[in-house]
Amino acid sequence: MTCNILELLSKRHSFYDIDDKLPISTLEINALIQKCLEIYPSSFNAQSARLMVLYHQEHKKFWSLVENELLKVSPSEKADAIKKRISSFVSGAGTILFFDDANITKDLEKNMPLYAENFKNWAYQSNAILQYMIWTTFANYGIGSSLQHYNPLINLAVQQAFDISDNLELVAQMPFGGIGLYPQPHNFENIEKKLIVKNG
Numbered sequence: 001m002t003c004n005i006l007e008l009l010s011k012r013h014s015f016y017d018i019d020d021k022l023p024i025s026t027l028e029i030n031a032l033i034q035k036c037l038e039i040y041p042s043s044f045n046a047q048s049a050r051l052m053v054l055y056h057q058e059h060k061k062f063w064s065l066v067e068n069e070l071l072k073v074s075p076s077e078k079a080d081a082i083k084k085r086i087s088s089f090v091s092g093a094g095t096i097l098f099f100d101d102a103n104i105t106k107d108l109e110k111n112m113p114l115y116a117e118n119f120k121n122w123a124y125q126s127n128a129i130l131q132y133m134i135w136t137t138f139a140n141y142g143i144g145s146s147l148q149h150y151n152p153l154i155n156l157a158v159q160q161a162f163d164i165s166d167n168l169e170l171v172a173q174m175p176f177g178g179i180g181l182y183p184q185p186h187n188f189e190n191i192e193k194k195l196i197v198k199n200g
Contacts, residue, residue, distance in 0.1 A: 015144025017180035018092040023142040040130040043122035048104040092177030099168040145176035
């Protein structure tokens with residue numbers, strides 16, 4: 001029996017109301033992440049994505065760092081809103097940090113100069129596919145998550161705090177946890193404005 005892939009994909013949402021009560025074990029979560037990392041597509045099979053999964057105090061440490069970096073550069077009147085948003089991530093069970101290995105991209109640029117200007121963009125696209133795969137897989141296991149992009153503001157602080165090598169570029173962050181409230185359904189724009197079909 002074939003599964004309905006569109007039904008599986010439709011379960012993915014940005015879950016902001018999350019907690020630390022996971023429906024499956026961290027070992028099972030790690031296995032899901034590992035499987036996605038094994039099978040995601042990448043240009044020329046570059047496989048340049050790198051992940052770091054943070055649980056417990058490491059997870060809280062990361063979001064405390066993000067909050068501190070944001071408060072340094074934000075107007076004082078934004079402080080309460082920033083703290084409220086960050087606290088919603090802290091209340092989760094963990095965070096995935098998504099990186100791209102710049103050394104792999106540079107080697108591809110050097111070895112295939114004809115496509116050199118495309119490799120960084122392709123690396124980001126591949127990383128985004130991996131993010132989406134994990135995001136959707138989580139939703140189908142009852143794990144709520146969202147995708148955040150506080151980079152490049154936090155890149156240096158993260159590199160120092162978590163002993164990240166210079167060649168790894170932070171590209172996204174995914175807090176996750178048990179699902180509290182489900183988000184309201186989105187309104188969809190008229191599909192005719194977004195899809196063009198031409199039959200020859």
